Amino acid sequence: MGNARFIPNLIVVVLLSSFEVSFSRKTTTNINTDQSALLALKSHVISDPQNLLATNWSTVTHVCNWIGVTCGSRYKRVTALNLFGMNLSGTIPPHLGNLSFLATLRLSLSGNNFMGVIPSSLCSLSKLELLGLSRNNLQGQIPVAIGNLSSLRWLYLMYNQFSGSIPSSVFNVSSLVQIVLSHNQLIGSIPSQFGNLLKLEVLHLGVNSIYGTIPPFVFNSSALNAIALTANRLSGYLPSTIGFWLPKLEILELGDNELSGSIPASISNASRLSFLSLGSNSFSGYIPIDLGNLRDLQFLGLGQNNLASTPSSSELSFLSSLANCKHLRLLEFSINPMISGKLPVSIGNLSVEQVLAYGCNIKGRIPGEIGNVSNLISLDLDNNKLSGSLPTTIGRLKNLQSLSLQGNKLGGFFPAELCNLKSLSYLYFTGNNLVGPIPACLGDLISLRYLFLGSNKFANSIPSTFTRLTDILQLNVSSNCLSGALPVDIGKWKVITSIDFSKNQLSGEILISIGDLRDLTYLSLSGNRFQGPIPESFGGLVSLQVLDLSRNNFSGIIPKSFEKLLCLEHFNVSFNRLEGEIPSKGSFGNYTIQSFMGNKALCAAPQLQLLQYSQQLLLPPCKANSFGKHSRKAIQLVEYILFPIGSIILVLAVILTFSRRGKRNANLPTAQENFPALAEWRRVSYQELQQATYGFSESKLLGVGSFGSVYQGILSDGLSVAVKVFNLELEGAFKSFDVECEVLRNIRHRNLVRIISSCSNIDFKALVLEFMPCGSLEKWLYSHNHFLDILHRLNIMIDVASALEYLHHGYTTPVIHCDLKPNNILLDEDMVAHLGDFGIAKLLGEHDSTIHTMTLATIGYMAPEYGSEGIVSTKGDVYSFGILLMETFTRKKPTDEIFAGEMSIKYWVKKSLPEALIEVVDTNLLNNEARQYSARRDCALSILQLALECTEEVPEERIDMKEVVAKLNKIKIKFLHESNRRA
Numbered sequence: 001m002g003n004a005r006f007i008p009n010l011i012v013v014v015l016l017s018s019f020e021v022s023f024s025r026k027t028t029t030n031i032n033t034d035q036s037a038l039l040a041l042k043s044h045v046i047s048d049p050q051n052l053l054a055t056n057w058s059t060v061t062h063v064c065n066w067i068g069v070t071c072g073s074r075y076k077r078v079t080a081l082n083l084f085g086m087n088l089s090g091t092i093p094p095h096l097g098n099l100s101f102l103a104t105l106r107l108s109l110s111g112n113n114f115m116g117v118i119p120s121s122l123c124s125l126s127k128l129e130l131l132g133l134s135r136n137n138l139q140g141q142i143p144v145a146i147g148n149l150s151s152l153r154w155l156y157l158m159y160n161q162f163s164g165s166i167p168s169s170v171f172n173v174s175s176l177v178q179i180v181l182s183h184n185q186l187i188g189s190i191p192s193q194f195g196n197l198l199k200l201e202v203l204h205l206g207v208n209s210i211y212g213t214i215p216p217f218v219f220n221s222s223a224l225n226a227i228a229l230t231a232n233r234l235s236g237y238l239p240s241t242i243g244f245w246l247p248k249l250e251i252l253e254l255g256d257n258e259l260s261g262s263i264p265a266s267i268s269n270a271s272r273l274s275f276l277s278l279g280s281n282s283f284s285g286y287i288p289i290d291l292g293n294l295r296d297l298q299f300l301g302l303g304q305n306n307l308a309s310t311p312s313s314s315e316l317s318f319l320s321s322l323a324n325c326k327h328l329r330l331l332e333f334s335i336n337p338m339i340s341g342k343l344p345v346s347i348g349n350l351s352v353e354q355v356l357a358y359g360c361n362i363k364g365r366i367p368g369e370i371g372n373v374s375n376l377i378s379l380d381l382d383n384n385k386l387s388g389s390l391p392t393t394i395g396r397l398k399n400l401q402s403l404s405l406q407g408n409k410l411g412g413f414f415p416a417e418l419c420n421l422k423s424l425s426y427l428y429f430t431g432n433n434l435v436g437p438i439p440a441c442l443g444d445l446i447s448l449r450y451l452f453l454g455s456n457k458f459a460n461s462i463p464s465t466f467t468r469l470t471d472i473l474q475l476n477v478s479s480n481c482l483s484g485a486l487p488v489d490i491g492k493w494k495v496i497t498s499i500d501f502s503k504n505q506l507s508g509e510i511l512i513s514i515g516d517l518r519d520l521t522y523l524s525l526s527g528n529r530f531q532g533p534i535p536e537s538f539g540g541l542v543s544l545q546v547l548d549l550s551r552n553n554f555s556g557i558i559p560k561s562f563e564k565l566l567c568l569e570h571f572n573v574s575f576n577r578l579e580g581e582i583p584s585k586g587s588f589g590n591y592t593i594q595s596f597m598g599n600k601a602l603c604a605a606p607q608l609q610l611l612q613y614s615q616q617l618l619l620p621p622c623k624a625n626s627f628g629k630h631s632r633k634a635i636q637l638v639e640y641i642l643f644p645i646g647s648i649i650l651v652l653a654v655i656l657t658f659s660r661r662g663k664r665n666a667n668l669p670t671a672q673e674n675f676p677a678l679a680e681w682r683r684v685s686y687q688e689l690q691q692a693t694y695g696f697s698e699s700k701l702l703g704v705g706s707f708g709s710v711y712q713g714i715l716s717d718g719l720s721v722a723v724k725v726f727n728l729e730l731e732g733a734f735k736s737f738d739v740e741c742e743v744l745r746n747i748r749h750r751n752l753v754r755i756i757s758s759c760s761n762i763d764f765k766a767l768v769l770e771f772m773p774c775g776s777l778e779k780w781l782y783s784h785n786h787f788l789d790i791l792h793r794l795n796i797m798i799d800v801a802s803a804l805e806y807l808h809h810g811y812t813t814p815v816i817h818c819d820l821k822p823n824n825i826l827l828d829e830d831m832v833a834h835l836g837d838f839g840i841a842k843l844l845g846e847h848d849s850t851i852h853t854m855t856l857a858t859i860g861y862m863a864p865e866y867g868s869e870g871i872v873s874t875k876g877d878v879y880s881f882g883i884l885l886m887e888t889f890t891r892k893k894p895t896d897e898i899f900a901g902e903m904s905i906k907y908w909v910k911k912s913l914p915e916a917l918i919e920v921v922d923t924n925l926l927n928n929e930a931r932q933y934s935a936r937r938d939c940a941l942s943i944l945q946l947a948l949e950c951t952e953e954v955p956e957e958r959i960d961m962k963e964v965v966a967k968l969n970k971i972k973i974k975f976l977h978e979s980n981r982r983a
Contacts, residue, residue, distance in 0.1 A: 031071075033098050034078040035063040040095035047089035047113075070104075077101035089113040092133075097121030108134040108156060118143055127151050134180070135159040142181070144169050151175060158182040158204065166205070168193050178202040182228065185915060190215055199223055206230035206253060209915045214254075219245060226251035230277065233914065237261035243269035255301060256280040263307070268293040279303040279332065286310045287333070292321030300325075301332045303356065304974065308338040315344040316362070323349035332356040334380070334977070335970055348372035358382035358404070359973040365389075366410075371396040382428065383407035383973050390434075395420040402426035406452065407973075414439055414458075423447055430454040430476065437461075438477070443468040454478040454500065461485070462501070467492045474498040478524065482506060491516035502548065503527040515540030524548040526572065531555065534573075539564045546570040550598075558582055558602075574598045581605055581622045592785070594773065684757045686764055688716060689723055696725065703776075703823070705837065707733045712771060720771040721756055728765065737765045747811055751803035753826060753836035772826035772834060781822055781891055790925045790936050792831060793888050794943070794975065798968045799833035800825055804881060805961040808874040816872055820880035821858050822887065860894030860905075865955060875955035881964065882906075882950025889943055891922035906951050909944050917941050935978035942971045 147169025371393025443465025539561025
């Protein structure tokens with residue numbers, strides 16, 4: 001084996017084919033003993049799909065002629081057993097320990113699925129040099145007796161289900177050259193006996209749950225060629241001398257752990273390093289500027305840490321030295337918000353193929369020298385602060401396949417030179433300030449699979465040349481200023497899966513050819529000016545899961561062909577001019593009434609049971625069409641009498657509508673307003689509120705809280721509101737009204753419920769609040785008729801955290817909400833969250849950091865110091881927010897019956913992370929079959945770990961809401977990036 005290069009996760013494929021294992025046994029054994037051992041193995045195989053053993057391993061033929069069996073020429077005994085790729089399933093019998101001349105044993109790698117435990121008999125083979133059982137489904141603990149294999153050199157047990165800790169006895173086998181135990185469920189620390197392994201070349205323990213610090217001996221082993229400890233729970237610092245005692249080290253994988261401190265500058269002395277992965281830790285300090293000394297470096301991963309560039313320059317100085325790394329293929333330093341500098345001109349000297357630097361607060365312009373990086377295949381600078389126009393020199397990057405610049409401040413026109421990138425497959429420009437027309441020449445980039453140009457300021461029409469992109473998979477030009485009709489040949493996008501043209505000024509009718517897009521799963525045309533009927537051909541979109549046609553001018557009926565779309569989960573045709581009966585078959589019983597709002601002529605069939613958001617949203621039943629013997633006369637009456645009268649009424653209605661609309665628009669707040677200024681505060685009368693709520697009718701009741709009830713109403717100017725009526729018979733109701741008025745009248749934030757007015761007299765007090773049509777987070781979490789995906793939940797939590805950050809840090813007098821829970825988080829029509837119910841909120845004085853209260857908050861969400869001592873501080877809100885995070889992503893209330901005694905939701909989550917994550921996260925969020933499973937899993941894990949930081953027992957150890965908002969945004973950036981890459 002010697003100093004063969006180690007390639008992560010592929011090493012076993014190379015190694016297992018070249019080694020032999022020697023067994024010694026009593027000389028009294030013979031070939032019949034070997035035959036019996038192999039027949040025992042055959043009897044333990046429960047699945048042999050190719051019938052290889054069933055038809056070949058027979059006593060009719062000599063054992064040395066069996067498939068997968070090799071015998072030695074001298075003693076005619078079995079010396080090799082190779083079952084690689086036979087798709088066998090079963091258990092390993094102890095009888096294999098009787099193959100006393102066995103030199104090679106291959107039950108590992110892909111194609112087999114042996115289960116059970118490792119037989120102890122295998123640990124008695126004193127001359128065994130290679131034990132290779134990887135890529136099966138073996139379980140239990142690694143036998144301590146493996147330490148008896150004094151001749152063992154290669155130990156391969158990766159990709160199994162082994163649990164427990166690594167036996168320290170393994171590290172007493174001084175002959176070991178390679179240890180590969182990755183991708184199991186191992187826990188505990190790395191045994192301190194590591195120092196005994198003076199010959200060890202490869203240590204691979206990645207993707208387990210190993211914790212504690214890395215023993216210093218690991219970094220003092222001069223024979224080590226590869227250290228791979230990725231995706232564990234290792235903590236502590238790297239030694240400052242790390243690069244001095246590893247002369248042969250080529251691979252160092254420490255990513256996705258809990259390591260902290262700085263990256264030692266001495267790392268650049270490990271001159272043979274080709275693979276350096278330190279991402280997803282908590283490293284801080286500066287990125288070493290001498291990394292360019294690693295001349296063999298091919299992979300550099302520093303992403304998701306707290307690293308910064310040296311302060312001596314406004315540029316990212318570490319990039320300049322990397323120009324010496326002529327073999328560099330991947331450079332990744334994403335999600336390091338502290339880097340915050342400009343891209344240097346020297347970036348053009350890099351020989352790199354992939355640059356991933358999203359979420360780093362990189363500022364300034366993209367240097368034109370970027371066009372000199374001729375090897376560049378992928379460039380990702382998403383979610384930075386880049387400005388200026390796009391350099392035309394990017395068009396020189398002939399090998400570029402992926403260009404991602406989303407979420408920056410880039411402006412100017414889209415350079416036509418980018419149309420020279422004939423290999424481009426991914427183009428992401430969402431969320432910038434690009435103007436002018438979308439270049440028609442983009443239609444010539446026939447390699448494009450993903451084109452995202454949304455949330456810019458593009459004008460004119462969608463280029464007709466886009467229909468040349470016959471292999472496009474996802475197309476998004478939403479939230480621009482595009483006008484005109486859809487491309488005529490839209491049916492040519494035969495393999496497209498996602499189209500988002502929403503929030504533009506597109507018009508015209510929908511083409512019938514749209515029904516040819518059989519693979520389409522997502523289609524949004526909302527917020528445009530489309531008109532005419534909805535084509536029946538929509539019934540051909542058999543893969544469609546999401547369809548949003550809302551806020552257009554569509555007329556006519558909802559086609560019955562929609563009943564064929566059995567995969568359709570989200571359907572929205574609200575605010576159009578549709579009429580007639582809503583289809584009742586297919587998936588229509590799964591849609592909410594809100595999907596059809598704003599179509600005054602729609603009606604529901606009696607058998608259609610639509611899911612209701614709230615009781616006030618009802619559709620009229622359809623009336624049966626019955627014609628008696630006088631039907632012809634009735635038709636004539638309509639034609640000659642009622643039509644003219646109806647026309648006159650219609651004209652009068654239009655005049656009246658525009659008159660009232662003018663009056664209403666004059667009274668409504670502008671889009672920029674959040675709360676009315678104190679000078680503009682107005683009161684409404686009891687009579688007006690009574691009329692608005694139909695006399696506070698139960699049919700208008702939205703919910704009942706601690707101090708009163710909330711009703712939906714429509715004011716005289718047509719504004720839909722929520723009226724919170726306080727029950728003055730309850731103790732504390734007066735104070736609650738006063739507190740809520742005080743808080744809501746003086747704070748302004750987009751994620752707080754907006755107060756519109758109030759009504760107060762001796763025996764009646766009410767607040768008039770902004771109406772939230774999508775209800776509460778409580779309803780969305782626990783109703784079987786609603787579902788929030790992981791991004792929805794993350795966005796909602798970011799909204800709530802932003803509101804708390806403002807209350808705690810952005811307002812003159814800090815406000816403590818004191819009652820965070822899903823019922824107090826309300827969602828508007830765009831699913832943006834608004835924090836409400838400030839009935840028990842507290843305002844800190846100028847010099848106060850804490851106050852005391854006798855008011856009890858909701859059980860389960862209270863911080864320990866609140867419930868035991870009545871201490872109120874901003875840290876109490878942080879604790880409640882942590883519990884809210886856990887509840888939102890586990891879909892378990894903190895008061896659930898499973899949480900009894902010492903078992904709380906916090907303890908339940910803490911003891912389950914990270915190895916049992918899937919047991920606590922809402923099962924609806926982690927679907928193994930989902931394309932973004934890995935991204936969802938990592939996102940959920942990061943969120944729950946943040947929740948634990950918020951719920952530390954000691955208030956001073958909790959992070960504040962500024963940090964919470966920053967971390968949540970960081971998690972979101974990473975999730976969106978990973979999801980886009982796996983889409």
